[in-house]
Amino acid sequence: MQSTADMQAVVAALRDNDRFVVTSHEAPDGDALGSLLAVGLALRQLGKNVVMFLGGSAPLPGEYRFLELETIGVQRTRPTDLADRVLVAVDCASASRVGAEPGLVAAAPFTINIDHHHDNPRFGNVNLIVADASSTGEVLADVFHELQVDITPEIAEALYIALVTDTGRFQYANTTPKALRLAADLVEAGADVHRVFQGVYENVQFAKLKLLARALDRARVLEGGEILVSHLLREDFEAVGATEPYSEGIIDVLRSAEGALVSALIREPPRDGAPARKVSLRSSVDEVDVSAIARKSGGGGHREAAGFSSDLSVAEITDFIVREVVAQVGAAAER
DSSP, X not given: OOOHHHHHHHHHHHHHOOEEEEEOBXXXXXXXXXXXXXXXXXXXXXXXXXXXXXXXXSOOOGGGGGGOHHHHTEESSOOTTGGGSEEEEESOSSGGGBTTSTTHHHHSSOEEEEEOOTTOOOXXXXXXXXXXXXXXXXXXXXXXXXXXXXXXXXXXXXXXXXXXXXXXXXXXXXXXXXXXXXXXXXHHTTOOHHHHHHXXXXXXXXXXXXXXXXXXXXXXXXXXXXXXXXXXXXXXXXXXXXXXXXXXXXXXXXXXXXXXXXXXXXXOOSSTTSOSEEEEEEEOSTTOOHHHHHHXXXXXXXXXXXXXXXXXXHHHHHHHHHHHHHHHHHHHHHO
16 A cells, blocks of 8 residues: 555655656566656646656667657657756666666656555655555556646556556456556546557567567476476577567566466577676466565566566576575475
């Protein structure tokens, strides 16, 4: 549940300041991009001076091209006047992931941290972390209500994208009655359900399908089928003509395998200067908290979905995941 004091502090900071830079995490997903866009549009409606920013060299996920984010004003270079703007970080589980650029939080004079990851370390000057919310978009809907923001069709659609993607099209365990009621409200406010569905789920680049095929071909079942692990190498991305964002969502196909308690996708980001490998984790049972596994390697996330970066080899990462999952399952059996 959210803290009333935290909500009031965040609302006051948004209301009382005039210049903002809004950002989210590296390798942004639907909740990150939808939340980023919703906050930017809402603050502009309130008459604020807003820069929407996402750093890093990787292109944005192709599934969200229909949003025309760069046309709306999402910029890829750090604002030169960052020191004069309040930083709003949405859907960021750690300060190191904010804006996909190191040191962004330290460079800002004041940071507002709005998120729903239960392991968020509250790195902001003010923080609103609602761990039982389905998505950061759901948290923002409550913030906008307090700010008396008019939920235009554009804002409604941005929030709906955050909501529908982080609930797995309203199929994951985080799909609550509140999330479903909010979805209905957003559709009534003008969110185009069919446009979002076509844009996000029926507009997959062929190179991404080929990358998925490679991940499925490499998938291994371990521990009697309870753990499924696959990996993608840099040459896989190069061979099919894919960039890193193309791997978004592949882990959710792997998690659907019959009998798999935990699924993992290890990938080598096809760009210079990145960690050697990135890992996505998914759990389908209460007995395994994959965010606890991720935190042991400097990552984080949710109990059911988490990730981390590592310089270990694919084999070493696989062994680490198996050990941690087996330990958690064993501990749960003893309780």
